[in-house]
Amino acid sequence: MxxxxxxxxxxxxxxxxxxxxxxxxxxxxxxxxxxxxxxxxxxxxxxxxxxxxxxxxxxxxxxxxxxxxxxxxxxxxxxxxxxxxxxxxxxxxxxxxxxxxxxxxxxxxxxxxxxxxxxxxxxxGVKDEDGGVIPPQRILVIGGVGYIGSILTEKLLRIGYKVRVLDILLYGKDSLRFLEREGFDFVRGDCRDFETIKQALTDVDAVIHLGEIVGDLACSVNESFTIDTNYSATHMIVEQCIKLQIKRFIFASSCSVYGQSECEVTEDSPLNPCSLYARCKIESEKAILASHYNNFCPTILRLATVHGRSHRQRFDLVVNKLTLDALTNGKIRILGGEQWRPFISVYDICQCIILVLHADKSKIINQIFNVGDTRENYQLLDVGNVIQELIPTIEVVIKDQKKDLRSYMVNFDKIKEQLAFSSEYKVVDSVKDFINAYQTLNMYKDFKDSKYYNVRTLREV
Ligand SMILES: NC(=O)c1ccc[n+]([C@@H]2O[C@H](COP(=O)([O-])OP(=O)(O)OC[C@H]3O[C@@H](n4cnc5c(N)ncnc54)[C@H](O)[C@@H]3O)[C@@H](O)[C@H]2O)c1
The missing domain is CATH 3.10.580.10 (CBS-domain)
Incomplete structure (x- = not known):
């Protein structure tokens, strides 16, 4: 060179x-x-x-x-x-x-x-036994106590991986469930901290990075903290993976990078972020893609908006929130209603991440994939209709003021064609599951607790 x-x-x-x-x-x-x-x-x-x-x-x-x-x-x-x-x-x-x-x-x-x-x-001076062919065995899940991370960790353990979770426990530790499970270890710490990252990366074969401040409003609570966590930490983690020769790195980006778009968007469409959250995702993507060294194999997944039940429940996500409002209030309010948004269940997201982990390197190296299913694009009013069909007594109120600017209909052909991924669950499946959990299993009666809402928790910190 x-x-x-x-x-x-x-x-x-x-x-x-x-x-x-x-x-x-x-x-x-x-x-x-x-x-x-x-x-x-x-x-x-x-x-x-x-x-x-x-x-x-x-x-x-x-x-x-x-x-x-x-x-x-x-x-x-x-x-x-x-x-x-x-x-x-x-x-x-x-x-x-x-x-x-x-x-x-x-x-x-x-x-x-x-x-x-x-x-x-x-x-x-440590023996280098690898040679680059051993499949990943210990996975580090950063943010593994979160909404997606807690389900993913469970799945990874079930299929036999050793899993280390690094999490700062911003939303409590109720979903930290696997401490006694063989093959699981937990590092409580901040992924912005170099020493913490160094410790967490020891003897790790692959990293799945989910540890961020999530959501437009949550990111606006403390912008400097958001940039440190959602951009600078990601950049630092990638650099340390490269130094430690950890080959696989999966980054959870978001379809919100498309922001506002009139036509269906693909991975190659122009980006139009409407928030600091989306701008941090874009800069992190750029930093990751600029990191092409040796065998480093990063993959960027632009996730659709997630729905469904998790060990760390969130009620600040559209489908979950509207369903909860219908169940607890008999009424749902939608801002605008015509905006397009793609949705995916938390179970399908985890399946997809595992699919990427197992994929042939040539298919995923330095790739960006939209993660979702083209059939699961909805206008928000239609989400209201899905809920109303299952709970006919509710009132659906459309509010015009302060209309949410984000609207994007996303094409998911790339992940379907290249990795044979499509969703198993639809929005209606999660809505039914919530109704059952609330009405039959008597769950979520404490739904007002801040732990279910990222922005509320962060405002209280
Ligand atoms: N949920 C969605 O709809 C959605 C959609 C698109 C992309 N994503 C992305 O998926 C990832 C996970 O999202 P989620 O819904 O599970 O969010 P979440 O808020 O439930 O989980 C994030 C986890 O990261 C941890 N964390 C935050 N800052 C940290 C830090 N400095 N150090 C260590 N841990 C930290 C939190 O404690 C939390 O457990 C995020 O990157 C998010 O942007 C989520």
């Missing part, structure tokens, strides 16, 4: 963020060193810093000084080559400057150059 010229990686503190974007694209290395006129290092800027600036709506014409990290991690030139590599691998960095005693950048280490020559296990 040709090493890029060091001078291509050096920018002045007065360079605009915009020009740094160009420099990063041209060099192919995902960062630059900011040096003064004497070539003394004053900071470092990675593409992740630029994406954060974009998410914060910063003006890209301002100088790079405003976003650079001052006091970056450095390695001195007198450290011998092997020592440099070991220091590099131990950090959370992907690009590290080598400096002389005057703090002048004389060289650099870039993850790509290291991975081509030596694996993490070799650097640390």
């Amino acid at each position: 040709i090493k890029r010229k060091l001078s291509d990686l050096i920018v002045s503190p007065d360079a605009t963020i915009h020009s740094v974007v160009d420099a990063i694209q041209k060099s192919g290395v995902r960062g630059v060193f900011v040096c003064d006129s004497d070539r003394e290092l004053v900071g470092i800027v990675m593409d992740s810093d630029i994406r954060r600036a974009i998410l914060k709506n910063m003006d890209l014409a301002v100088s790079v000084k405003t976003i650079m990290k001052t006091s970056p991690f450095i390695i001195y030139e007198d450290v011998p080559l092997e020592g440099r590599k070991a220091l590099f691998i131990e950090t959370d960095k992907m690009l590290v400057p080598i400096v002389n005693k005057n703090n002048h950048v004389v060289d650099y280490i870039w993850i790509h150059d290291i991975l081509e020559k030596v694996s993490y296990h070799q650097v640390l």
Whole structure:
């Protein structure tokens, strides 16, 4: 591999963020060193810093000084080559400057150059038994106590995987059920924290990342916390997977990236996000897809809106919420009603994630899939009608004010054709299941509890 010229990686503190974007694209290395006129290092800027600036709506014409990290991690030139590599691998960095005693950048280490020559296990002196052919055995599910994660964890354990869950337990621990189960282990912690991620990734073969702040409103409660969790942490986790040579990485993105669209959208359609939640998904997708190293095999799943019962129940999702309102209030209110939205059951989502985990690498590497079923696109008014057919006594009220802007009808042919996936359950199945759970099994009588609603819980924190 040709090493890029060091001078291509050096920018002045007065360079605009915009020009740094160009420099990063041209060099192919995902960062630059900011040096003064004497070539003394004053900071470092990675593409992740630029994406954060974009998410914060910063003006890209301002100088790079405003976003650079001052006091970056450095390695001195007198450290011998092997020592440099070991220091590099131990950090959370992907690009590290080598400096002389005057703090002048004389060289650099870039993850790509290291991975081509030596694996993490070799650097640390641990036997590297893999060879790249062992199927994933221990799966890390980040956010595995959540609505999707708690069902997925159960399924993975049932089919014989070892499962480690990393979760910060934002919504309590009622759904943390498998502590006694063989093959299960739990790390309580924050996926934004490098040391926590390092611990959670130990001896893991594949990662399924579901640990985020979920929902447009929930994401607006604390925007900085949202960007840290939903974008920066994802970027950092991907980088650590690459360093540790963990090959499979599945990311739960969302069809909400399509935002508002007049016609049916496919994976190649333009994106039109209407919220910080969707914008973070888009920047995370870009960061993941830019990470093509060696055998790293990331897959992005843009999930339809999920419905159904879970160990961690959510009543802030359209189908679940409207059904609950019908059962508890005899009335459902729909904003607008004409918006299109694709739906999928939580069981089908988990089936699909497992299908991707088992898929031939050539079919899923660096791929984006919409996850759902083309037959399960509904206008919200139709969801109301499905519920009313099962509970005819309810009133369906259409509210025009503050109409929800999001409307997207999604095409799911790609996942059907390439991975033979289609949904087993429909919206009506989940609605029937809720009616039975509430009326016959006497469940969810505490439905007002904040634990069922992401935004309410986060506002109380
Ligand atoms: N539910 C849907 O309709 C839907 C649709 C599209 C995409 N998705 C995506 O699927 C994933 C899972 O969604 P969900 O419905 O299960 O959400 P959820 O809110 O029920 O679960 C998220 C879990 O992540 C954990 N978490 C949050 N921040 C964390 C942090 N900093 N460190 C560690 N754990 C953290 C929470 O404690 C929670 O258990 C998310 O990425 C979401 O964007 C969900």
